[in-house]
Amino acid sequence: MISGRGRAIGLSLAAPLLFLAFWHLSTAGQPFSLIPPPLEVGRQLWDLTFGGVWDDLYSATLLEHALASVGRVYGGFLLAAALALPLGMLIGRVALVRSLLDPTLQLLRPIPVTAWLPLAMIVFGIGPRSAFFLVFLGAFYPILVNTVFGVRSVEGRLFEAAAMLGVSPSAVFWKVVLPAALPSIFTGLRLGLGFAWVVIVVGEMTGVQTGLGAIIMEARQLSRTEIVISGMVVIGLLGFLSDALVQALGRRLLRWSPQHG
Amino acid sequence: MADGMMTQAALNILDISGVTKCFSFNGEPILALEGANLAVRKGEFVCLIGPSGCGKSTLLRMIAGFETPSEGRLSMWGAPVSGPGPDRGMVFQDYGLFPWLSVARNVGFGPAARGRPRAEVEATIKRFVDMVGLTRFADAYPHQLSGGMKQRVAIARVLANEAEVVLMDEPFGALDAMTRENLQRELLEIWERTRLTVLFVTHAIEEAILLADRIVVMSPGPGRIVADELVSLPRPRDPTDPEFNALRRRFSALLGSHH
Numbered sequence: 001m002i003s004g005r006g007r008a009i010g011l012s013l014a015a016p017l018l019f020l021a022f023w024h025l026s027t028a029g030q031p032f033s034l035i036p037p038p039l040e041v042g043r044q045l046w047d048l049t050f051g052g053v054w055d056d057l058y059s060a061t062l063l064e065h066a067l068a069s070v071g072r073v074y075g076g077f078l079l080a081a082a083l084a085l086p087l088g089m090l091i092g093r094v095a096l097v098r099s100l101l102d103p104t105l106q107l108l109r110p111i112p113v114t115a116w117l118p119l120a121m122i123v124f125g126i127g128p129r130s131a132f133f134l135v136f137l138g139a140f141y142p143i144l145v146n147t148v149f150g151v152r153s154v155e156g157r158l159f160e161a162a163a164m165l166g167v168s169p170s171a172v173f174w175k176v177v178l179p180a181a182l183p184s185i186f187t188g189l190r191l192g193l194g195f196a197w198v199v200i201v202v203g204e205m206t207g208v209q210t211g212l213g214a215i216i217m218e219a220r221q222l223s224r225t226e227i228v229i230s231g232m233v234v235i236g237l238l239g240f241l242s243d244a245l246v247q248a249l250g251r252r253l254l255r256w257s258p259q260h261g
Numbered sequence: 262m263a264d265g266m267m268t269q270a271a272l273n274i275l276d277i278s279g280v281t282k283c284f285s286f287n288g289e290p291i292l293a294l295e296g297a298n299l300a301v302r303k304g305e306f307v308c309l310i311g312p313s314g315c316g317k318s319t320l321l322r323m324i325a326g327f328e329t330p331s332e333g334r335l336s337m338w339g340a341p342v343s344g345p346g347p348d349r350g351m352v353f354q355d356y357g358l359f360p361w362l363s364v365a366r367n368v369g370f371g372p373a374a375r376g377r378p379r380a381e382v383e384a385t386i387k388r389f390v391d392m393v394g395l396t397r398f399a400d401a402y403p404h405q406l407s408g409g410m411k412q413r414v415a416i417a418r419v420l421a422n423e424a425e426v427v428l429m430d431e432p433f434g435a436l437d438a439m440t441r442e443n444l445q446r447e448l449l450e451i452w453e454r455t456r457l458t459v460l461f462v463t464h465a466i467e468e469a470i471l472l473a474d475r476i477v478v479m480s481p482g483p484g485r486i487v488a489d490e491l492v493s494l495p496r497p498r499d500p501t502d503p504e505f506n507a508l509r510r511r512f513s514a515l516l517g518s519h520h
Contacts, residue, residue, distance in 0.1 A: 155357075157353060157355060157357040158357060158359060160325075160327055160345070160351070160353075160357065161351070161353070161357035161358075161359070162370075162374070163326075163327070163344070163345035164325055164326075164327075164345045164346070164347070164349065164350060164351045164419075165347060165350070165370055165371035165374060165418065165419075165422050166346065166347035166371055166374055166375045166422065167374045171374065175374060176359070179359070179361040179362075180359075180360075180361070182361065254361075255402070256360055256361045256362070256363075256402040256403075256404070257360065257361070257404075258404040
């Protein structure tokens with residue numbers, strides 16, 4: 001008998017394997033295929049990671065590019081969290097701050113992150129700082145919006161319960177609001193980090209020298225489609241791992257929540 | 262000292278005089294409670310019964326300090342009630358437990374929040390978690406508990422906080438009949454052991470007769486107290502007893518005549 005976990009893994013692998021087979025059958029052996037077959041992409045990925053196959057400009061450079069992207073993603077994300085978390089709590093809890101800032105932030109929110117790119121390039125110049133800024137912006141709003149929602153939607157009953165148990169008004173924020181808002185805040189962080197991975201690629205496509213976005217864009221100009229796809233695969237994997245990490249953290253911190261535990 | 266004890270003995274734990282509560286609903290004033298007078302002695306188990314809209318929950322919430330009276334005076338041991346406080350513990354129908362805290366931490370929440378020493382908090386938790394029979398579930402989170410267990414936690418949390426008055430707002434209203442009977446019995450056992458003062462809101466006549474020393478009957482439109490009677494049946498009370506039935510008829514009539 002296969003265990004439940006083994007069965008789950010087996011089932012989750014079915015679709016990717018089927019897709020790989022389809023990809024292979026429709027591209028392998030074709031003289032004029034725009035898409036290289038999976039094995040060729042695999043070979044390229046190996047060369048990107050360890051070198052020794054082509055020994056060209058790209059061999060064994062993956063770590064450098066991946067680290068550059070990861071650094072920007074987490075840097076921008078942490079900066080966004082450092083700003084959006086306190087700001088969201090203030091907007092959610094202090095009416096004055098809400099009236100002061102919320103309309104402006106709501107007005108700026110519909111502007112897509114990508115629409116900020118040209119302006120970012122004008123202000124920060126062509127280079128990694130624009131990418132960093134975009135990541136920051138992309139992660140900022142999901143964290144902010146969910147933090148505001150979290151601290152605003154604390155069940156009124158919990159304030160009454162805390163008050164009748166003798167919690168002083170000044171302690172209510174730490175004892176009630178923050179823990180009650182944690183699931184929402186956490187959702188915001190997770191969405192923000194996911195968004196950071198989306199935006200990093202766009203940010204790095206604008207004349208940055210290193211980064212996964214940079215190499216896939218550069219490889220396209222050189223018609224190295226295997227590198228383009230390899231880069232995509234790595235971005236996907238890193239995004240997946242980073243989300244799994246956040247989820248594991250969430251399961252630990254939010255064991256009490258029926259949605260997370 | 263002797264003087265202080267004299268006054269304590271003479272004072273009622275709760276004094277409610279001429280309390281009126283007016284709400285505004287869509288700009289229209291609504292009289293939720295009018296001219297309520299009630300004096301509760303220490304250790305009494307008082308049930309407030311009445312149909313919805315009679316102001317029984319409003320009165321309870323004013324005693325808890327969640328609402329302020331529009332008129333009248335409300336005091337505990339002679340001192341005016343000016344807001345919620347740990348001396349008056351509330352048990353809500355919807356539990357109001359902190360979902361991020363385990364059963365033990367929920368029970369210890371009040372003492373911990375009020376800065377009691379750690380060892381004392383732990384001892385208090387153990388004592389009251391044991392008292393409500395949840396020892397095996399001390400580390401469980403509220404979402405893992407049944408309704409009856411959640412309400413046991415809510416009761417333990419108030420007891421652990423050294424509340425002198427326990428305010429219960431239809432605490433067993435959302436539970437199934439069997440769980441309700443168990444909790445009623447357990448509540449009486451705890452009350453007999455601790456001799457707390459209990460104010461218990463319900464709309465179930467039988468529940469009131471089963472539990473109370475004294476039943477305060479309220480009627481709606483506007484909410485007011487229409488009867489205040491002692492229940493002198495010996496405990497444990499048996500709902501199939503003819504005397505119990507007679508009381509049921511009597512309170513039924515009291516409730517019906519004011520509709």
